[in-house]
Structure formats: C-alpha cells, structure tokens
Amino acid sequence: MSEPLARTTIHEFTVTFGDCDPAGIVFYPNFSRWMDASSEHFFRTCGLPPWREMAKTRGLVGTPLLEIHTQFHQSATYGETLQIHTHVKEWRRRVFIQHHRVMRGTDLLCEGSETRIFCIKDPQNPDRIKSIEVPEDILAMCR
Amino acid sequence: MSEPLARTTIHEFTVTFGDCDPAGIVFYPNFSRWMDASSEHFFRTCGLPPWREMAKTRGLVGTPLLEIHTQFHQSATYGETLQIHTHVKEWRRRVFIQHHRVMRGTDLLCEGSETRIFCIKDPQNPDRIKSIEVPEDILAMCR
Amino acid sequence: MSEPLARTTIHEFTVTFGDCDPAGIVFYPNFSRWMDASSEHFFRTCGLPPWREMAKTRGLVGTPLLEIHTQFHQSATYGETLQIHTHVKEWRRRVFIQHHRVMRGTDLLCEGSETRIFCIKDPQNPDRIKSIEVPEDILAMCR
Amino acid sequence: MSEPLARTTIHEFTVTFGDCDPAGIVFYPNFSRWMDASSEHFFRTCGLPPWREMAKTRGLVGTPLLEIHTQFHQSATYGETLQIHTHVKEWRRRVFIQHHRVMRGTDLLCEGSETRIFCIKDPQNPDRIKSIEVPEDILAMCR
Structure with a gap:
C-alpha cells in the first residue's frame, strides 16, 4: 500500500x-456503523463543527452516502x-471518496470505500435535501 | 392479569x-428498541401522524422518556x-405510562413500563425541547 | 432489469x-442490517433450519461475508x-453472491450485492471457523 | 450521594x-447498550477473562439480566x-445489582440499576442456560 500523503x-x-x-464474531453491519463514526471523527479532527451547527450557519446537514x-x-x-484509519482518497467536484482500514494492531481486518456528497436542506422544500459542490473552505480544511 | 379495557x-x-x-439469545437493549417501535406503532394506530408532520403543524417532536x-x-x-402488546396504563397531566408485554404466543418473555412526556421545540431556543401538558385532542384519540 | 428466473x-x-x-433519514448501516435479515429470511423460506440447528447436525455456523x-x-x-427482494445471483463452488433490492413499492431505494461463504467450526480449533464448498443439498434447496 | 466505597x-x-x-438526541436504547458495555468493562477491569474463555474453562456464559x-x-x-461510572450496589447469593451513572463531566444524564445473575450452560441441555450462585472467586475479585 503506497497510500497516502x-x-x-x-x-x-x-x-x-x-x-x-451468535457465531461469536462482530455482526458485520457494525463495521459500517464504525466507519461512519470514523468519517464523523475525521471531519471533527479537521476542525469542522458538528453538522447541527453547520445546519444553522449554512444549511449543511451532513455527507450522505451514494455507495459503499x-x-x-x-x-x-x-x-x-480496533483502530480505523481514515482518509479521503479522492475529492471530486460534487463527490468525495473516503477510505477506511479497520486494523487490529498490524492486522487488516476489513477495508471499505464510501462515496459521499455534501447536502443542504432544499430551500424549496425543507423536507428534502439536495447535494451541493464540495465547499471550497471545507476542502481547504480537510485536504 | 385483569388488565385493561x-x-x-x-x-x-x-x-x-x-x-x-454470542450467548445465542436476544441482546437485551433490543427489547427497548422494540418497545419504542411498539410505542410509535401505538400512536400511529390511534390515528396520529408521524412526529415530523406534527413538528411542522404544532411543534411536537415526540414523547421522550423519563424512566423505564x-x-x-x-x-x-x-x-x-414475537408480539408486543402495548397500552397506556395511566394518563396524568404531563406524563403518561405506557406498558409493553413481549409475548411469544402465550408465553410472556418480558414486560416493561415507560414513563413518557410530550415535548415541543422550545420557542426560546430551537436547540432545546420542553415538555407540555398531554394535549387534549391526542388524549381523546388514544384513550 | 431482465433479472431473474x-x-x-x-x-x-x-x-x-x-x-x-438526526437528518431524519435511515441511518445507512441499518440497510446492511436489513439485508442480512433478508438473507436469513431467504434461507428459511427455502426450507433450511436455523443455523443453531445446523451447527449441531453438521457443524454449519452460517454464511459470513467476504464483500459487500x-x-x-x-x-x-x-x-x-419497505420490501427487500432477495435472490442469489451466482452460485460458485465456494462462494455465492446474494443480491438485495430495497423497494418502497415500485421505487428502488437501494441495492446491494453480498459475497458470502458457508462456514463450519474448524475441527482442529473450535474457536475458529473455516469455509467449505457450497453443500450440494443446500444448493438443491435454494436454487 | 454518599455512595460507594x-x-x-x-x-x-x-x-x-x-x-x-430524528429529534437530534441519543436514541434511548443506546443507553442500555452502553451500560451493558460498561458492565463488561467492569468485569474485565476486575481481572476476569472474556466470557468465551470462561465458557471453556467453567461453563460460564455471562451475566444475563432479570430486571433493569x-x-x-x-x-x-x-x-x-460521556463517562459511565459503574459499581455493584449489592451482592446477593444468586443475584447482583449493578449500578451505572452516565455523566457528561459533572452532569448526571441518566442512571440505571441492572439485576443480573451468573449463568452456565445447562449440563442436561446445551441449548439452555441455568443460573448458579455467585462464584466465590469472582466475588473476591470484584468486590
């Protein structure tokens, strides 16, 4: 893995x-739950406030998934x-791909890619959300 | 059980x-999860719309718990x-007690009481919720 | 979709x-949880007993995942x-690919492929599991 | 609270x-999940091995709940x-009561009592579990 800078x-x-x-091992949807927690942890570590703050200041509600x-x-x-190592593999205009490696020390247990978008509340219909381009300032903080 | 009318x-x-x-039996917090689903099912069966509708029409956000x-x-x-039999054991002015019996056919597996309140978004601070008296019209639909 | 016979x-x-x-929509790892429930439902509908029975009669502990x-x-x-439509897309010698389409009536909400194996308790080490070829009789019941 | 020594x-x-x-606050069954994790953490901190080890050495499968x-x-x-402060409030012959206080720094968010028993696999029927008296050596380690 000549992975990331x-x-x-x-x-x-x-x-x-x-x-x-009952097989005595992690029920696998928990790995998705932990990857989502690790995605949240990534953005907080980069200095972003919680989504509920950004919902108020700029309408951002989070980073829903297109694909895992x-x-x-x-x-x-x-x-x-366990340790989850998380980075963004690719930033595109409207989409980014976050990658997680779940380790037990030096053993790689599982790894996953998540394709995510940034969404705001739809100004036309507060019950809906709509995707926006990756905000410049967030890109600057997280790259 | 000379329970309820x-x-x-x-x-x-x-x-x-x-x-x-890993012991091969239901992980017990799932019983709380199912009781909450059954509480929601109770109110929908009584004719109440989902909380997200009532949040818009009258600020109601749900029925948080004080005690289980x-x-x-x-x-x-x-x-x-399994079947969960749910009824309201007691309606008080600000509080109601919902009771759940989890059955497997005629076997009673588990039973629980939940003390709940009705809450609205705090008009002073949209980040907070505050309890209100049990609304008359809801009482009339659910009793 | 000229899908399946x-x-x-x-x-x-x-x-x-x-x-x-908090965005008011399904937390996405629940889709994996429901797909797993639907995989279990598939095998039970085909006539297979629960894994705990097959663990006793033939050491089978379930169908762990390689990939989703x-x-x-x-x-x-x-x-x-919601309705999950589940079928097996491909049976290989040691692996099978189960496909799930999560529908809300006629709307396709989400779809996923799971690559799974059949596993038994390792006779050498009861703490470990090992994969086996897809059992002939199970294949006959589920195809 | 003149609580515990x-x-x-x-x-x-x-x-x-x-x-x-969707109300933006912790879904309450998660508090039960965290209390269970804290109960497990208590026993590990006292020096007990994981249940899967004790299942092999002495048939112990865990500490199921009678009441919460x-x-x-x-x-x-x-x-x-958050921090969960956990102690055993009372050791009886067959039962113990574990108490959890969920804190956010100095704020008490929630507190709960769990009545638990120690169980072994039923030697007559490996599908069932049966309660035993609190083992002397475990009592000595955890008191």
Missing part, C-alpha cells in the same frame, strides 16, 4: 459483547481493541 | 440473527416471532 | 423512528413500509 | 451521529464525550 485520522475503540452475533464497497478479511470479537 | 395494540416481528449475542422499568422472564432467539 | 424472496418491514438519524457493495438511490424515513 | 470503574466514549434519532430500571435526567447529542 493525504491526511489520515485514527479512531480507536473496543468491540463489545453486544456487537457480536467493503471487503472483510478477518473477523473480530469482543474485548479486542 | 384500555386500548391495546399488537406489534409483531421476527427476531433476526443479528439481534442475538423492564423485567425479563424468558429469553428469545432468532427465527422466533 | 432465480428464486426470489420478499421481506417486508416498517422503518422506525430509532432507525433514523451497496448503492443508495433514495432515502427513506420512519413510518414507511 | 465499592470498586467503581469508569468507561468513556463519544456519542456518534448514528446514535441519535433507568431514569433519564438530561439528553445528550453527538460529539459529546
């Missing part, structure tokens, strides 16, 4: 009993401490 | 593999179909 | 308040009833 | 976006760091 954050946590299924693609290499179980 | 709704669902823990008290009698596992 | 099952459920996030790939087309919110 | 552990974590509901009782004083939202 890109800014990378690390989010650490411990797997709990309730995260695991995850590969599972090894299982994990409760009591284990 | 009170209006009772029944919410049925099937336990999934992912709802269970749950007893676990028997465990459940995946593939089993 | 392959056996397809439909799993229906209603989105709850607690399935949604999901595309999100439209969001959903609480109170909506 | 009893051994108390503190489990810290950060609330995520996905832990919150939780009071909610204040809500929490994503981005906030």
Whole structure:
C-alpha cells in the first residue's frame, strides 16, 4: 500500500459483547456503523463543527452516502481493541471518496470505500435535501 | 392479569440473527428498541401522524422518556416471532405510562413500563425541547 | 432489469423512528442490517433450519461475508413500509453472491450485492471457523 | 450521594451521529447498550477473562439480566464525550445489582440499576442456560 500523503485520522475503540452475533464474531453491519463514526471523527479532527451547527450557519446537514464497497478479511470479537484509519482518497467536484482500514494492531481486518456528497436542506422544500459542490473552505480544511 | 379495557395494540416481528449475542439469545437493549417501535406503532394506530408532520403543524417532536422499568422472564432467539402488546396504563397531566408485554404466543418473555412526556421545540431556543401538558385532542384519540 | 428466473424472496418491514438519524433519514448501516435479515429470511423460506440447528447436525455456523457493495438511490424515513427482494445471483463452488433490492413499492431505494461463504467450526480449533464448498443439498434447496 | 466505597470503574466514549434519532438526541436504547458495555468493562477491569474463555474453562456464559430500571435526567447529542461510572450496589447469593451513572463531566444524564445473575450452560441441555450462585472467586475479585 503506497497510500497516502493525504491526511489520515485514527479512531480507536473496543468491540463489545453486544456487537457480536451468535457465531461469536462482530455482526458485520457494525463495521459500517464504525466507519461512519470514523468519517464523523475525521471531519471533527479537521476542525469542522458538528453538522447541527453547520445546519444553522449554512444549511449543511451532513455527507450522505451514494455507495459503499467493503471487503472483510478477518473477523473480530469482543474485548479486542480496533483502530480505523481514515482518509479521503479522492475529492471530486460534487463527490468525495473516503477510505477506511479497520486494523487490529498490524492486522487488516476489513477495508471499505464510501462515496459521499455534501447536502443542504432544499430551500424549496425543507423536507428534502439536495447535494451541493464540495465547499471550497471545507476542502481547504480537510485536504 | 385483569388488565385493561384500555386500548391495546399488537406489534409483531421476527427476531433476526443479528439481534442475538454470542450467548445465542436476544441482546437485551433490543427489547427497548422494540418497545419504542411498539410505542410509535401505538400512536400511529390511534390515528396520529408521524412526529415530523406534527413538528411542522404544532411543534411536537415526540414523547421522550423519563424512566423505564423492564423485567425479563424468558429469553428469545432468532427465527422466533414475537408480539408486543402495548397500552397506556395511566394518563396524568404531563406524563403518561405506557406498558409493553413481549409475548411469544402465550408465553410472556418480558414486560416493561415507560414513563413518557410530550415535548415541543422550545420557542426560546430551537436547540432545546420542553415538555407540555398531554394535549387534549391526542388524549381523546388514544384513550 | 431482465433479472431473474432465480428464486426470489420478499421481506417486508416498517422503518422506525430509532432507525433514523438526526437528518431524519435511515441511518445507512441499518440497510446492511436489513439485508442480512433478508438473507436469513431467504434461507428459511427455502426450507433450511436455523443455523443453531445446523451447527449441531453438521457443524454449519452460517454464511459470513467476504464483500459487500451497496448503492443508495433514495432515502427513506420512519413510518414507511419497505420490501427487500432477495435472490442469489451466482452460485460458485465456494462462494455465492446474494443480491438485495430495497423497494418502497415500485421505487428502488437501494441495492446491494453480498459475497458470502458457508462456514463450519474448524475441527482442529473450535474457536475458529473455516469455509467449505457450497453443500450440494443446500444448493438443491435454494436454487 | 454518599455512595460507594465499592470498586467503581469508569468507561468513556463519544456519542456518534448514528446514535441519535430524528429529534437530534441519543436514541434511548443506546443507553442500555452502553451500560451493558460498561458492565463488561467492569468485569474485565476486575481481572476476569472474556466470557468465551470462561465458557471453556467453567461453563460460564455471562451475566444475563432479570430486571433493569433507568431514569433519564438530561439528553445528550453527538460529539459529546460521556463517562459511565459503574459499581455493584449489592451482592446477593444468586443475584447482583449493578449500578451505572452516565455523566457528561459533572452532569448526571441518566442512571440505571441492572439485576443480573451468573449463568452456565445447562449440563442436561446445551441449548439452555441455568443460573448458579455467585462464584466465590469472582466475588473476591470484584468486590
């Protein structure tokens, strides 16, 4: 992996009993849950305020997903401490691709790409959201 | 149980593999999750619109909890179909107590009381919520 | 979609308040949770007993994932009833690809492929699992 | 609170976006999930191995719940760091009561009691579990 000079954050946590299924291993949707937490952690570490603040100041409601693609290499179980290494692999005009590697120390357990967009409340219809271009100032903070 | 003449709704669902823990039985916070779903199902069955509608028409954001008290009698596992019988045990001026019995056919698995309030967005501070008296019209629909 | 003659099952459920996030839409890892439930529902509909039975009779512990790939087309919110249409797109010797389309009536909300294997407890080490070829009798029941 | 000389552990974590509901606050069953994680953390901190180890060495499968009782004083939202203070309030012959206080710094958000038992696999029927007296050696480690 000749990966990134890109800014990378690390989010650490411990797997709990309730995260695991009757086979004794992590129930896999929890990996998506943790990747989302790690995406949130990435933006906070870059200095962005929580979405609820940005909803008020500029209408931003978050970074919904267009697509995910995850590969599972090894299982994990409760009591284990894992680290998610997160960076943005690609910034496009309206879309960015965030990449997560879930590690147990030096073992790669699982890795996934998330294609996300920035969304605001639709000014025409407050019940809907609409995507916008990646904001320049956010790009500057997170690259 | 010489229980209720009170209006009772029944919410049925099937336990999934992912709802269970490494002991092979339902991870208990899922019972709270299902009771909350059954509370929501109760109000919809009584004819109330979703909270997001009532947030717009009258500022109501839902029925947050003050207190829960749950007893676990028997465990459940995946593939089993359960029914939650839900009714309101007591309507007070600002508070109501909703009661849930989780059944597997005629077996009582678990039962719980939830003390809830009706809340609106605080007109002084849109980030806060504040409790109101139980609205008369809602009481009339749900009793 | 000139899709399948392959056996397809439909799993229906209603989105709850607690399935949604502060943006008011389904928190996306729940789609993975529902797809897993739908995979389980598929095998039960084909006549397979629960994994805990097959663990006893033949050591089978389930169908862990190697890979998932999901595309999100439209969001959903609480109170909506969704249907997941599930079929197996491809049976290989050691691997099968299960495909899920999450519909709200005729609207396609999201679709995903899961690459899965059949696993047994490792006879050498009961703490580990190992993949086996797709069992002939299961293939016959599910095709 | 002239509480405890009893051994108390503190489990810290950060609330995520996905832990919150459309009202923008923690979906309350997550508090039960975190209390369970904190119970597990308590026993590990006292020096007990994970349940899967003790299942092998002495048949112990965990500490299922008989009853929970939780009071909610204040809500929490994503981005906030919380601490759960956990101790055992009472050890009886077959039952113990674990108490959790969920704090945000010096603010008490919620507190709950859990009545739990120690269980082993039923030697007569490996599909069932049965409660045992609180083991002397575990009591000695955790008191």
